[in-house]
Amino acid sequence: MHETYDSEIQRQAAKKNYPVRLGIIGGGQLARMTAIAALPLGVEIVVLEKNPFSPAARLSPDSIVGDWSDPETLMRFAERCDVITLENEFVDANALAVLEQAGHKVFPNAACVALTQDKLTQKQALQNAGLAVPQFQAIHSPEAIVSAGKKFGWPMVLKSRRNGYDGKGNFTLRSEADIPSGWQALGDGRQELFVEAFFPFVQELAVIITRGRDGAAVVYPVVETIQREHVCHVVKAPAQISSDIAKRATEAAQRAVETVGGVGSFGVEMFLAASGEIAINELAPRVHNSGHYTIEACDCSQFENHVRAVLGWRLGNPLMLAPTAVMVNLLGTEKTSGQPRGLENALRMTGARVHIYGKTMSGPGRKMGHITVLENSLEAGLAIAERAAKEIYFGD
Amino acid sequence: MHETYDSEIQRQAAKKNYPVRLGIIGGGQLARMTAIAALPLGVEIVVLEKNPFSPAARLSPDSIVGDWSDPETLMRFAERCDVITLENEFVDANALAVLEQAGHKVFPNAACVALTQDKLTQKQALQNAGLAVPQFQAIHSPEAIVSAGKKFGWPMVLKSRRNGYDGKGNFTLRSEADIPSGWQALGDGRQELFVEAFFPFVQELAVIITRGRDGAAVVYPVVETIQREHVCHVVKAPAQISSDIAKRATEAAQRAVETVGGVGSFGVEMFLAASGEIAINELAPRVHNSGHYTIEACDCSQFENHVRAVLGWRLGNPLMLAPTAVMVNLLGTEKTSGQPRGLENALRMTGARVHIYGKTMSGPGRKMGHITVLENSLEAGLAIAERAAKEIYFGD
Numbered sequence: 073m074h075e076t077y078d079s080e081i082q083r084q085a086a087k088k089n090y091p092v093r094l095g096i097i098g099g100g101q102l103a104r105m106t107a108i109a110a111l112p113l114g115v116e117i118v119v120l121e122k123n124p125f126s127p128a129a130r131l132s133p134d135s136i137v138g139d140w141s142d143p144e145t146l147m148r149f150a151e152r153c154d155v156i157t158l159e160n161e162f163v164d165a166n167a168l169a170v171l172e173q174a175g176h177k178v179f180p181n182a183a184c185v186a187l188t189q190d191k192l193t194q195k196q197a198l199q200n201a202g203l204a205v206p207q208f209q210a211i212h213s214p215e216a217i218v219s220a221g222k223k224f225g226w227p228m229v230l231k232s233r234r235n236g237y238d239g240k241g242n243f244t245l246r247s248e249a250d251i252p253s254g255w256q257a258l259g260d261g262r263q264e265l266f267v268e269a270f271f272p273f274v275q276e277l278a279v280i281i282t283r284g285r286d287g288a289a290v291v292y293p294v295v296e297t298i299q300r301e302h303v304c305h306v307v308k309a310p311a312q313i314s315s316d317i318a319k320r321a322t323e324a325a326q327r328a329v330e331t332v333g334g335v336g337s338f339g340v341e342m343f344l345a346a347s348g349e350i351a352i353n354e355l356a357p358r359v360h361n362s363g364h365y366t367i368e369a370c371d372c373s374q375f376e377n378h379v380r381a382v383l384g385w386r387l388g389n390p391l392m393l394a395p396t397a398v399m400v401n402l403l404g405t406e407k408t409s410g411q412p413r414g415l416e417n418a419l420r421m422t423g424a425r426v427h428i429y430g431k432t433m434s435g436p437g438r439k440m441g442h443i444t445v446l447e448n449s450l451e452a453g454l455a456i457a458e459r460a461a462k463e464i465y466f467g468d
Numbered sequence: 469m470h471e472t473y474d475s476e477i478q479r480q481a482a483k484k485n486y487p488v489r490l491g492i493i494g495g496g497q498l499a500r501m502t503a504i505a506a507l508p509l510g511v512e513i514v515v516l517e518k519n520p521f522s523p524a525a526r527l528s529p530d531s532i533v534g535d536w537s538d539p540e541t542l543m544r545f546a547e548r549c550d551v552i553t554l555e556n557e558f559v560d561a562n563a564l565a566v567l568e569q570a571g572h573k574v575f576p577n578a579a580c581v582a583l584t585q586d587k588l589t590q591k592q593a594l595q596n597a598g599l600a601v602p603q604f605q606a607i608h609s610p611e612a613i614v615s616a617g618k619k620f621g622w623p624m625v626l627k628s629r630r631n632g633y634d635g636k637g638n639f640t641l642r643s644e645a646d647i648p649s650g651w652q653a654l655g656d657g658r659q660e661l662f663v664e665a666f667f668p669f670v671q672e673l674a675v676i677i678t679r680g681r682d683g684a685a686v687v688y689p690v691v692e693t694i695q696r697e698h699v700c701h702v703v704k705a706p707a708q709i710s711s712d713i714a715k716r717a718t719e720a721a722q723r724a725v726e727t728v729g730g731v732g733s734f735g736v737e738m739f740l741a742a743s744g745e746i747a748i749n750e751l752a753p754r755v756h757n758s759g760h761y762t763i764e765a766c767d768c769s770q771f772e773n774h775v776r777a778v779l780g781w782r783l784g785n786p787l788m789l790a791p792t793a794v795m796v797n798l799l800g801t802e803k804t805s806g807q808p809r810g811l812e813n814a815l816r817m818t819g820a821r822v823h824i825y826g827k828t829m830s831g832p833g834r835k836m837g838h839i840t841v842l843e844n845s846l847e848a849g850l851a852i853a854e855r856a857a858k859e860i861y862f863g864d
Contacts, residue, residue, distance in 0.1 A: 079812045082807075082808070082809065082811060082812065085807060087864075089805045089807065089828075091826055104507070108504055108507055111500070111504055111527075111826070112821075112822070112823045112824065113811070113822065114811070114825070114826050114837070116526070116826070130512070130528065131507075132526065133526055133529060371819065371821075385812055386815045388815065388818075389818050389819065393789065393790070393842070409482070409485045411482040412510050413482065415475075415478060415510070416475045416478065416782060419781055419782045420782045422767075422784075422785050423785065427508045428508065430487055430507070430512070432485075446789070467482075468482055
């Protein structure tokens with residue numbers, strides 16, 4: 073019989089007679105779904121999160137409620153974990169570097185997070201690697217926007233280099249007249265900005281790539297994402313595109329994750345032009361909303377593969393087990409309690425797989441849950457998912 | 469638009485502005501898998517378990533380490549929960565009745581647990597309902613076994629009325645000569661016993677039934693279970709039986725759960741004779757090892773449906789999404805630490821879905837995890853599952 077192979081992390085856990093412990097910085101729904109995927113592998117999670125009522129922190133008695141920007145808290149957290157990962161890209165890369173210097177294993181690593189959390193350096197890196205991205209330019213004054221507009225034409229998108237998500241940190245400039253309000257909306261000179269030429273897309277695509285510590289990667293199907301007011305609303309898997317476009321999108325996504333040295337599951341968002349041209353919009357160094365469908369639809373979900381990747385384990389099969397999957401987000405509409413109402417109606421719809429994130433509070437556009445439907449056609453799946461989603465609201 | 473329907477339990481949670489909280493008595497792998505299924509529905513679990521290192525208790529900060537036979541502990545636990553369920557049938561039914569009298573919701577209820585936790589009264593109830601069971605008789609002395617043997621013929625199985633599982637509490641009597649050792653092995657007169665005629669089975673079958681609080685039930689496919697030394701080793705779904713046998717097995721299982729007034733997921737184990745005759749072996753008032761395959765194979769697993777049933781929610785679709793599923797248990801071989809070793813080898817096998825229960829200690833025959841494989845044929849699935857299972861052992 074061949075030799076039993078234990079990963080480094082498993083040997084270490086066995087020495088301590090303790091389960092492998094995966095630390096997650098951030099305790100939102102992405103951490104929660106990662107934890108749910110980690111448990112069947114015998115892996116415990118430990119969460120570091122500011123919000124004492126976060127969706128994920130309550131799943132481990134060793135979770136720490138605290139600020140990840142405080143080095144002492146971060147170090148105390150790290151000492152409880154075998155490997156550390158993150159559920160958002162807003163953790164200061166310098167803090168992660170300090171953890172690495174102290175000998176802690178952090179994936180994706182500090183260099184990768186530094187490169188990607190600044191959307192300008194991310195774009196530069198992708199462009200330098202020969203990948204297509206919309207034209208862009210760093211901006212230090214309103215006047216610089218005027219001259220960029222002359223070069224790129226209107227509309228353009230003014231963006232914060234850091235901390236943007238779900239349209240926050242973005243401002244669409246239709247013409248020069250919008251510059252003052254855009255400048256003010258994005259920090260009035262107190263934030264680092266850049267502008268991006270508007271890419272005339274006919275579809276938005278996304279691909280989840282999981283890349284292991286050894287560089288081996290698995291690629292999930294190309295999906296279509298449909299945004300409403302800059303928030304992901306619907307994901308259709310697989311995207312209805314030609315095999316040539318799918319192949320180019322897949323290759324671009326895989327090269328993008330390699331370029332930034334990613335380890336773990338990454339979401340790569342792309343624009344598709346009428347001409348068939350593809351440009352990378354942005355890359356998130358973490359599990360991604362466009363991959364939630366993989367929980368039901370794929371042999372091994374983006375969450376389980378993220379766990380495997382950061383622990384240095386063999387990656388699972390990303391192939392879809394059903395012909396199509398549709399995911400619809402459940403978004404909050406107003407600031408109220410996070411109680412899911414009408415859940416019972418949604419559960420009555422056969423095939424609607426309901427995910428409620430367990431957030432204490434709802435808010436306008438806040439991601440409170442999602443619904444996935446596997447069906448023989450995207451049309452059939454979308455009809456069920458949207459009907460089920462309409463039944464659920466959040467509040468007292 | 470039609471009215472939004474909230475279940476009673478959801479309205480109650482909304483009033484408290486708190487997630488719905490499901491209490492589980494027992495913190496083993498069944499509770500853990502139930503918790504993993506409950507979380508995506510936004511349901512928190514609370515565990516009551518003696519063992520401070522149980523697989524499930526660590527998943528909730530409100531879990532109580534304590535003895536469920538202590539009424540005060542049980543009441544303190546109940547006060548934290550909206551609904552209470554159990555992961556084993558050994559909880560004293562009288563204690564559950566006290567909870568019910570105090571106004572707590574317990575499913576399955578105390579009457580059902582009382583009826584089923586005593587295997588003699590369970591068998592009597594099934595027989596009285598006209599369901600086929602092997603012949604049986606209560607036993608109060610070794611002499612009574614002799615006369616039962618004259619009636620039923622040899623071999624016979626001597627059984628404890630309570631607290632038996634995985635062959636514990638059973639003793640096969642090949643002839644009168646075995647009576648003294650059997651009598652002694654099962655408590656030397658200090659336990660209530662019965663004997664059962666040996667049923668000449670060619671296959672063991674099992675069916676998971678989930679029955680709602682309103683009596684509506686869903687039925688999972690009939691599966692074949694293969695035991696080794698009285699412990700479930702392999703489950704093949706669906707069983708390779710005629711549609712007539714499947715129909716009769718399904719009907720018998722459904723009637724059995726109705727007969728005992730079950731609410732939640734129940735496992736019904738049956739014997740199949742060469743003649744095609746079916747007899748019910750026993751019924752477990754809880755999620756069951758023979759239904760673990762439903763996590764990957766079915767639209768809605770036995771665990772999620774158990775949660776929905778006891779909360780009074782609409783049940784999900786039990787249909788299989790793949791042609792076949794095979795589950796192989798990972799059993800401990802010796803008393804050692806519960807560290808899973810060789811996991812990495814098993815994960816290398818595409819299609820092997822590994823479940824590690826996170827137990828601190830292993831032991832001979834102890835259920836430490838399982839592997840499920842979905843494949844086009846049971847043969848192909850079994851080959852992969854057994855290869856993967858062989859890679860994993862437990863210890864330092």
